Amino acid sequence: MKRGKLLRLTAICLAFYGCVLAACLYGYTVFIQHQMANQISHALEDVAAQSRLVLCQEVEANQQLLQGVAQQIVSVGADQPEAGVRSLMPLVKMYGFKRMGIAAADGTAFTTDNRVIQVGQRDFFLAAMENEKVLTAPVKDSTDGMWINVYAVPLVENQEPVGVLFAVYSTRQFRTLLDVPSFQGKGYSYVIESDGTIVVSQNNIYENLFQMLPAVSERNLQAVEVMQKDMARGGSGMVEFERDGRRYGYYMPLGINDWYLLNVVPSEVLEARTAPVLGANHLLIGILVVSFLAGAAVLSGTRARQKRRLMELAYADPLTGGYNFAKFCQEADEQLKQPHGKLACVVLDLQNFKRINSIFGVEEGNRVLRQVWSVWLSSIRTGEVAARRTADHFVALWKYDDPAQLETRAEEVAQVLLDVSQDANRPNVMPAIGVYELEEKDFEWEKVYNQALTASKMVRTRQGFCAFYDQAMRDATRELQQIESRLDGAFLNREFIPYYQPKFGPDGTTVTGAEALVRWNCDGTLIPPGRFIPLCEQNGWIARLDDYMLEAVVRQQTAWRKQGRAIVPVSVNLSRARLYQKDYAIRCREMFQQAGLPPWAVQFEVTESAAVENVENMRDVIRQLHQAGFRVLVDDFGTGYSSMASLKDLSFDILKLDKSFVDEIGNSRGDKIIRFTIELAKSLGMSVTAEGVEQEQQFLFLKERGCDDFQGYYFAKPLAAQAFEQLLRPEKEGEQ
Ligand code: C2E
Ligand code: MG
Ligand code: MG
Numbered sequence: 001m002k003r004g005k006l007l008r009l010t011a012i013c014l015a016f017y018g019c020v021l022a023a024c025l026y027g028y029t030v031f032i033q034h035q036m037a038n039q040i041s042h043a044l045e046d047v048a049a050q051s052r053l054v055l056c057q058e059v060e061a062n063q064q065l066l067q068g069v070a071q072q073i074v075s076v077g078a079d080q081p082e083a084g085v086r087s088l089m090p091l092v093k094m095y096g097f098k099r100m101g102i103a104a105a106d107g108t109a110f111t112t113d114n115r116v117i118q119v120g121q122r123d124f125f126l127a128a129m130e131n132e133k134v135l136t137a138p139v140k141d142s143t144d145g146m147w148i149n150v151y152a153v154p155l156v157e158n159q160e161p162v163g164v165l166f167a168v169y170s171t172r173q174f175r176t177l178l179d180v181p182s183f184q185g186k187g188y189s190y191v192i193e194s195d196g197t198i199v200v201s202q203n204n205i206y207e208n209l210f211q212m213l214p215a216v217s218e219r220n221l222q223a224v225e226v227m228q229k230d231m232a233r234g235g236s237g238m239v240e241f242e243r244d245g246r247r248y249g250y251y252m253p254l255g256i257n258d259w260y261l262l263n264v265v266p267s268e269v270l271e272a273r274t275a276p277v278l279g280a281n282h283l284l285i286g287i288l289v290v291s292f293l294a295g296a297a298v299l300s301g302t303r304a305r306q307k308r309r310l311m312e313l314a315y316a317d318p319l320t321g322g323y324n325f326a327k328f329c330q331e332a333d334e335q336l337k338q339p340h341g342k343l344a345c346v347v348l349d350l351q352n353f354k355r356i357n358s359i360f361g362v363e364e365g366n367r368v369l370r371q372v373w374s375v376w377l378s379s380i381r382t383g384e385v386a387a388r389r390t391a392d393h394f395v396a397l398w399k400y401d402d403p404a405q406l407e408t409r410a411e412e413v414a415q416v417l418l419d420v421s422q423d424a425n426r427p428n429v430m431p432a433i434g435v436y437e438l439e440e441k442d443f444e445w446e447k448v449y450n451q452a453l454t455a456s457k458m459v460r461t462r463q464g465f466c467a468f469y470d471q472a473m474r475d476a477t478r479e480l481q482q483i484e485s486r487l488d489g490a491f492l493n494r495e496f497i498p499y500y501q502p503k504f505g506p507d508g509t510t511v512t513g514a515e516a517l518v519r520w521n522c523d524g525t526l527i528p529p530g531r532f533i534p535l536c537e538q539n540g541w542i543a544r545l546d547d548y549m550l551e552a553v554v555r556q557q558t559a560w561r562k563q564g565r566a567i568v569p570v571s572v573n574l575s576r577a578r579l580y581q582k583d584y585a586i587r588c589r590e591m592f593q594q595a596g597l598p599p600w601a602v603q604f605e606v607t608e609s610a611a612v613e614n615v616e617n618m619r620d621v622i623r624q625l626h627q628a629g630f631r632v633l634v635d636d637f638g639t640g641y642s643s644m645a646s647l648k649d650l651s652f653d654i655l656k657l658d659k660s661f662v663d664e665i666g667n668s669r670g671d672k673i674i675r676f677t678i679e680l681a682k683s684l685g686m687s688v689t690a691e692g693v694e695q696e697q698q699f700l701f702l703k704e705r706g707c708d709d710f711q712g713y714y715f716a717k718p719l720a721a722q723a724f725e726q727l728l729r730p731e732k733e734g735e736q
Helices: 003-076 081-095 123-129 171-178 209-216 220-232 267-315 325-337 353-378 403-422 445-457 471-492 529-539 542-562 576-580 584-595 608-613 615-627 643-649 659-663 668-683 696-704 721-725
Strands: 099-104 108-111 116-118 147-157 160-170 188-193 198-201 237-242 246-253 259-266 342-350 385-390 393-400 431-437 466-468 496-504 511-522 525-527 570-574 602-607 631-637 654-657 687-690
Touching: 003 081, 003 147, 003 160, 003 171, 003 188, 003 237, 003 246, 003 259, 003 267, 081 099, 081 108, 081 160, 123 147, 123 160, 147 171, 160 171, 171 188, 171 198, 209 220, 220 237, 220 246, 246 267, 259 267, 267 325, 325 385, 325 393, 325 445, 342 353, 342 403, 342 445, 353 385, 353 393, 353 403, 393 403, 393 445, 403 431, 403 466, 431 445, 445 466, 445 471, 471 511, 471 529, 471 542, 496 542, 496 721, 511 529, 511 542, 529 542, 542 570, 542 576, 542 584, 542 602, 576 615, 584 615, 602 615, 615 631, 615 643, 654 668, 659 668, 668 687, 668 696
Parallel strands: 431 466, 511 570, 570 602, 602 631, 631 654, 654 687
Antiparallel strands: 099 108, 099 160, 108 116, 147 160, 188 198, 188 259, 237 246, 246 259, 342 393, 342 431, 385 393, 496 511, 511 525
């Protein structure tokens, strides 16, 4: 798996793990908090249950006592309350009552502190007369204003209440019952009625709790609502509320009236108990979160490093470590966004670099390129950009004020390059610097670069090492664009025409063959191949052109044959693109069979450089062409660096001596080379055709050396079909 993919997968896993971890931690925390709340609730419930027990026992004991006494009074005679009261006096002290009393049915009461009072309208009296056991809420004692609770039971005779026995109990005493120390003395309790009225309070507050709490904090409202709801159905529960800090309160019904015991404890007291567990929980969460973040940080660090590395790969030139062209475009765009003066795109081309590479090897070539780069880079000023585009092409964005200054600077850089390369034991690098002055509308760096490159190509025709992109180049570029835009139409409208340049035998008059050369009839003007073939090669239409020409020649040869002319072999030029097509020979054979034309009627000219580049493919294609009966020529022999290699590897039928050889005739070294080349070809069983023969002397020399065929302006220029056919004899009987 690729590293990038792996990291992406890890990031997804980590994100997934992060989510699962967060969900687990959240769930775990909720669970712990729930457990802690339960624990707190149980602790409070335990304490409340103890207090309730104490209270209930006390109330129960007092009520039983009162009931026992009531029975005695009735047995003695309830109609003599005064006498009965005296018997109560020892009990008052013994049981801690404030006073006791007996009330007759009319409400007249005699008390142990020797008072006669009217209680007929009091609640406790009325309830007891209804046969109820009573314990009242706190009321103020009419004698001393202290808070009291009243126990009361009916005096029943013949199952009818005939009076009431009551005992006054100081509320303070209830309070002491609640004083059971709990939670290190920090817990306290209330007895409240279900409507919130405080019945017993350890801190002497007898307000309504349900009104008091919301007054302290609005947040208590929720707690009050919960309590009210629970109390309405006689339930118990725990709430959290604010009163001098956060408090937990546990409430449970007492089983006395509608009273509730409310046990309160400051939250910190309870939370101190759960703190170790929560602390451990938080520590665990902390460790998990930190380790997760650390993992994520390491991963994102790796990703950041990887991204940086990718950026480096995408924007760095691997050979020099400097910018590549993509980065150049990006940086140049940045420069355009800033306020800037005049800018120029400068391209450096090393004219002889291929030679350095092929003679001294790739390692040395790379060393030269690095050396050139360091000079190129050091020539850059602030706010300028430099990069390497391809093998020996460097590019820069320079700032300038006037073109003369730009030219001087370019010449200086070229001179430094020459000086640096002079020390090395190999040919000097030959710098060619092309300059394109940017215009306002220029922002397509590819186009700008090509214009500077075009200018650099002009250097060899001028003095110095620098050339500017000028009007002539602008016109040429425009013309190229026009040609390119019309090429497709030219194919469709069949505007390409084959011209035929005859080849002659040693007698100089017999036409032994011809070469088909393409011309473009563009609106009546004949455009030579040099103007459009490079374009076809660039945009991949060269194979289309070759097919077109082959087809045109086949058609023409067939037509001439039908007209009864003795046709001669016509060669067509084969571009490199065709050499990649494995079934080319088969297709040609089929085409000839359909046309009924013998294969000798067409020959193929393959340029030497094409042959060298595709030895394997070429060998197959040539073999197949031979098998199909075609003859193959090596064109322009002697122009490449590997002429011998092409002869060694490939079996051509005819060697076509390049014009540059023929031009050398008359020069003694040239003469020797030609003689040797012809002998070599003959010894390999090839015949020789000389091209570019312009003078009689050249013809005679070549003829004497054994050259078989001759092509050149001395005999004839490329001719239109009608002109060429004049040279073809009528076919004699028996001829092919
Ligand atoms: P080539 O195949 O080497 O063709 C010979 C070129 O030399 C032709 O130029 C021809 O007109 C020219 N020539 C012949 N004799 C003389 C002479 O005595 N003096 C001078 N100065 N020139 C002479 P042309 O027609 O301009 O073709 C140029 C090149 O274009 C050809 O070189 C060939 O490589 C290419 N070409 C032409 N037609 C085609 C074609 O149909 N397909 C392909 N792939 N290439 C073609
Ligand atoms: Mg040719
Ligand atoms: Mg040629």
